[in-house]
Amino acid sequence: MRLLPREHVLQYDWLVHVMNYGPVIFFLGLLFEGVPLSDWAQAVVIAGAGSLCWYSGMWARPYYNLIFFTVLTGLGLWAVSLHWTGAMYLFYALVFVMVMPRVWQVTLALVLQTLIVIGQGVWLDMGNLYNSILAILILLGGHADYLFFRHMTALRVLLRSQEDLEHLTREAERERIARDLHDVLGHTLSSIALKSELAEKLMTRDPERAGHEMREVAESARRALAEVRQTVTGYRSGNLANELSLARHALEAADIEVDLPERVPDGLDRQQENVLCLVLREAVTNVVRHAEARHCRIHWQARDGQWLLSVEDDGRGWSGRFGNGLEGMRERLGLCGGALHLRSAQPGCRLEATIGASPATPTTEEPAR
Structure with missing residues (x-):
């Protein structure tokens, strides 16, 4: 069993496997809809978020990045677990994070997470396992989209560099x-x-x-x-x-x-x-x-x-x-x-x-x- 991907590109393999089981997890979440988050359910949610960080290679990054993403992930899971409609805000956040500079990524993520918590009514005790599982699926899908977006951007830059190199080689000849x-x-x-x-x-x-x-x-x-x-x-x-x-x-x-x-x-x-x-x-x-x-x-x-x-x-x-x-x-x-x-x-x-x-x-x- 491979515990860690040897190359960065293998992140896609793990995400594909996880997303293939998405419908099963989604169906199980429907069975437990309305069930409050017990201790064991919270442990499952935390383990899922930790697995995402583990297989995405965040453990190898500077510790402050790990802490930052852990806090944001926890806020997102908690906020969406309060009410399922908060999931749409995670979609917006993930789209903006993919296309905006790093400074705006941090700022926008914090602002949107705060708006989610406030807008969905923190005072309502509506947390359940279904919403938490849905939040994990959204985060996994967003991470896969981000990796694909970054890969395509790097590929376009590489293709342009190859074209420029071929042009310079022809001119030099x-x-x-x-x-x-x-x-x-x-x-x-x-x-x-x-x-x-x-x-x-x-x-x-x-x-x-x-x-x-x-x-x-x-x-x-x-x-x-x-x-x-x-x-x-x-x-x-x-x-x-x-x-x-x-x-x-x-x-x-x-x-x-x-x-x-x-x-x-x-x-x-x-x-x-x-x-x-x-x-x-x-x-x-x-x-x-x-x-x-x-x-x-x-x-x-x-x-x-x-x-x-x-x-x-x-x-x-x-x-x-x-x-x-x-x-x-x-x-x-x-x-x-x-x-x-x-x-x-x-x-x-x-x-x-x-x-x-x-x-x-x-x-x-x-x-x-």
């Missing part, structure tokens, strides 16, 4: 795909355009080199297609050594001298390395497309437990505004605990991206290729 497509296509299409223009110029002077540039155009297009597919499926990852090699080819194709580090940092996790690859790609794309620079310098530096990526050119300088690509990079770095800074140099522009390094980051680094 759209933003991720938009950022990744911008990063992939922006850099690759710029490289394809530059190499195509270079191949056109070399067609008559150096056909062999022009053919080499066109083969690189085809390779860039195939690589972009693969990266777009990876972006849509969400499994794209970068490699800093390969990204430095691509940066060198893109800058040299634009006739920009490039100074690259011999090694790349080691110890970064996959997300951090992927973000730094995207930042480097966006920075190089901006140098190629907008800076009109003759020289570009890329280097790494460890500073205060973080890695610093710096891309500096001697071109026109920074206009003072973040474009869509740089804004996306700043958001990505922020999610990894990093930051993005742009500074005007004399001449040119300096981009600095910082990202946290692992506490166990070793000092050995992988040569760029």
Whole structure:
């Protein structure tokens, strides 16, 4: 026999069983209608009220709540036992308790119980077992309605929260795909355009080199297609050594001298390395497309437990505004605990991206290729 419900939801089971026996109890009450409340009958009424508190879990609540509800239950049982018509006031009280705030629940319950006692004539000796049983059934039914009301309210809140979460997830995925497509296509299409223009110029002077540039155009297009597919499926990852090699080819194709580090940092996790690859790609794309620079310098530096990526050119300088690509990079770095800074140099522009390094980051680094 289960004495206590293991979960709060099992309160419904006990209430359903009790309410199923309601007609039987009601019929027995008719047999004893008009019988005064003897000592044993009062004990049955008190035991019924105590059982309600026991199976509803009130015993586990703070003691003052238990005392408060015990007093209210006793007042209600006593008042209804004075005259059966007082039962209607309990219905009103239970309805208001379900829909009103807690402060009003307490106040309204006290007021209604007092009105019941006064309005039904306390001076009349009309108490009987039938009315007391009816009061218990009303309290049980009201408690079941309250639990059902609270359950439905929580369910509606949960459904709204799930809908909001699904909406935010879809929006985040759209933003991720938009950022990744911008990063992939922006850099690759710029490289394809530059190499195509270079191949056109070399067609008559150096056909062999022009053919080499066109083969690189085809390779860039195939690589972009693969990266777009990876972006849509969400499994794209970068490699800093390969990204430095691509940066060198893109800058040299634009006739920009490039100074690259011999090694790349080691110890970064996959997300951090992927973000730094995207930042480097966006920075190089901006140098190629907008800076009109003759020289570009890329280097790494460890500073205060973080890695610093710096891309500096001697071109026109920074206009003072973040474009869509740089804004996306700043958001990505922020999610990894990093930051993005742009500074005007004399001449040119300096981009600095910082990202946290692992506490166990070793000092050995992988040569760029």
